[in-house]
Amino acid sequence: MLNRSRYIVLGLVVVATLIILNLPSQTTVRLKLGIGSLFVPLFGWAGSVQHVSGQAADSLIPRQELLRANELLRQDNDQMRFRAMQAAETDRENARLRELFHWEHQTPWKLKLASVVLREPANWWHTVQIDLGSRDGLRVNLPVMTTEGLVGRISSVSLTRAQVVLLGDPNCHASALVENETRDTGVIGSSGPLDSALVEMGYLSRNANLKPGQSVVTSGLGGIFPKGIPIGKVVDSQTADYGLSTVARVKLAANPNALEKVWVLFP
Amino acid sequence: MNWLNTIFVLGTAFLAVFSETAFSGVRHLLGAQIDLLPPLMVYASLCTGLTTVGLLAMFGGLWFDSLSANPLGISVLPLFLVGLALHARRELILRDQPFAQMVIGFVASAATPVLTILLLFTTGHIPLLGWGTLWQLIVMSAGGAVATPVVFVLFGWLHRTLVHGRATQSSFRADREIRRGRS
Numbered sequence: 001m002l003n004r005s006r007y008i009v010l011g012l013v014v015v016a017t018l019i020i021l022n023l024p025s026q027t028t029v030r031l032k033l034g035i036g037s038l039f040v041p042l043f044g045w046a047g048s049v050q051h052v053s054g055q056a057a058d059s060l061i062p063r064q065e066l067l068r069a070n071e072l073l074r075q076d077n078d079q080m081r082f083r084a085m086q087a088a089e090t091d092r093e094n095a096r097l098r099e100l101f102h103w104e105h106q107t108p109w110k111l112k113l114a115s116v117v118l119r120e121p122a123n124w125w126h127t128v129q130i131d132l133g134s135r136d137g138l139r140v141n142l143p144v145m146t147t148e149g150l151v152g153r154i155s156s157v158s159l160t161r162a163q164v165v166l167l168g169d170p171n172c173h174a175s176a177l178v179e180n181e182t183r184d185t186g187v188i189g190s191s192g193p194l195d196s197a198l199v200e201m202g203y204l205s206r207n208a209n210l211k212p213g214q215s216v217v218t219s220g221l222g223g224i225f226p227k228g229i230p231i232g233k234v235v236d237s238q239t240a241d242y243g244l245s246t247v248a249r250v251k252l253a254a255n256p257n258a259l260e261k262v263w264v265l266f267p
Numbered sequence: 268m269n270w271l272n273t274i275f276v277l278g279t280a281f282l283a284v285f286s287e288t289a290f291s292g293v294r295h296l297l298g299a300q301i302d303l304l305p306p307l308m309v310y311a312s313l314c315t316g317l318t319t320v321g322l323l324a325m326f327g328g329l330w331f332d333s334l335s336a337n338p339l340g341i342s343v344l345p346l347f348l349v350g351l352a353l354h355a356r357r358e359l360i361l362r363d364q365p366f367a368q369m370v371i372g373f374v375a376s377a378a379t380p381v382l383t384i385l386l387l388f389t390t391g392h393i394p395l396l397g398w399g400t401l402w403q404l405i406v407m408s409a410g411g412a413v414a415t416p417v418v419f420v421l422f423g424w425l426h427r428t429l430v431h432g433r434a435t436q437s438s439f440r441a442d443r444e445i446r447r448g449r450s
Contacts, residue, residue: 006351009321013347020340021390028339034332039285057296094312118334121287124384124394125336170393194298194399199387257295
């Protein structure tokens with residue numbers, strides 16, 4: 001069935017695969033980013049196609065609707081300005097009190113806006129690629145979020161692109177806190193293969209007082225995600241490990257399937 | 268002629284990998300992204316040489332892994348094993364029949380991700396699996412089954428358009444020409 005030439009080609013492919021799989025991790029990352037950069041010209045093409053289709057869709061919206069949306073946004077903007085003024089005063093007061101009590105100063109977040117350019121082709125990972133890279137100051141493990149909540153963290157960086165591993169992927173865990181009376185802490189784990197917006201929160205105490213609708217935010221433990229970033233809301237919970245702990249399902253605030261623009265956070 | 272076909276196959280693989288990452292309409296609709304490399308591998312193994320099969324597995328796998336969270340090189344071996352198995356039995360396969368192409372595309376599109384997942388576990392990586400994975404496998408296999416005859420049609424058209432047909436020798440001989448009428 002297999003003649004000599006087939007054995008030779010099979011041997012060559014197996015040897016090449018084994019060599020590539022056993023390369024040092026730094027070399028693999030560089031090689032991966034190098035091969036991936038072959039697709040860079042196509043990123044621009046896909047971006048311009050999306051831009052043109054977006055413009056075509058925009059031109060179909062009636063003027064009245066645009067004016068109404070503009071008015072609503074103006075009202076929102078005014079409200080946000082008042083809140084920002086209020087928050088600035090609270091910040092100043094907070095800073096004064098921290099100074100009085102000799103507490104550590106909190107540094108404000110620095111954010112950079114990025115566009116999602118590619119999505120994971122394999123069905124067994126949840127990652128996306130964004131159009132910022134090491135030349136924009138990105139490094140591994142920086143948190144990525146939207147205005148709705150946490151999205152994930154940077155897993156690898158090239159000069160012009162970065163890969164973001166999303167919440168729900170087996171390689172992205174986040175220490176989280178339920179905003180209830182007992183402030184229960186747990187760890188956000190994997191999602192299901194189909195519904196990536198529904199993740200599991202494990203390692204909760206067996207006496208955890210969980211109710212559907214309670215907010216879940218990052219706890220600040222673990223050293224990657226700062227405290228207080230919204231993650232989602234509790235959907236339901238059940239006991240696990242023969243009653244020793246509780247596992248909850250959390251609906252993510254930021255829908256991972258609808259990501260277009262994300263913010264990279266420089267804590 | 269062979270090298271031109273190899274270039275077509277590799278170029279299509281490059282575009283296929285890019286389209287899988289750039290356009291996710293099928294994923295939003297059905298919950299799984301369809302992989303177009305197995306249908307291409309079916310075409311390559313049935314209609315081209317072993318070198319093309321090896322090159323497609325190597326380049327296609329590396330391109331796919333470079334845009335994915337897969338470890339680099341993990342997709343090469345599953346693709347090649349599928350291609351080699353088909354290449355070894357190509358004389359027994361009715362490769363011109365669309366139904367046969369669909370069935371082989373279905374099997375290849377199911378076997379490739381299963382082998383990749385097994386290889387991921389073997390190398391110590393834990394992919395995202397669950398009952399939903401079965402649905403994803405069905406979608407990938409069905410998508411591959413539909414895409415395989417399309418790949419054959421596309422390459423048949425490319426072949427007819429861009430490659431010269433083989434010149435056939437005429438059976439006409441002047442010394443055997445029957446001359447009618449008076450000479």
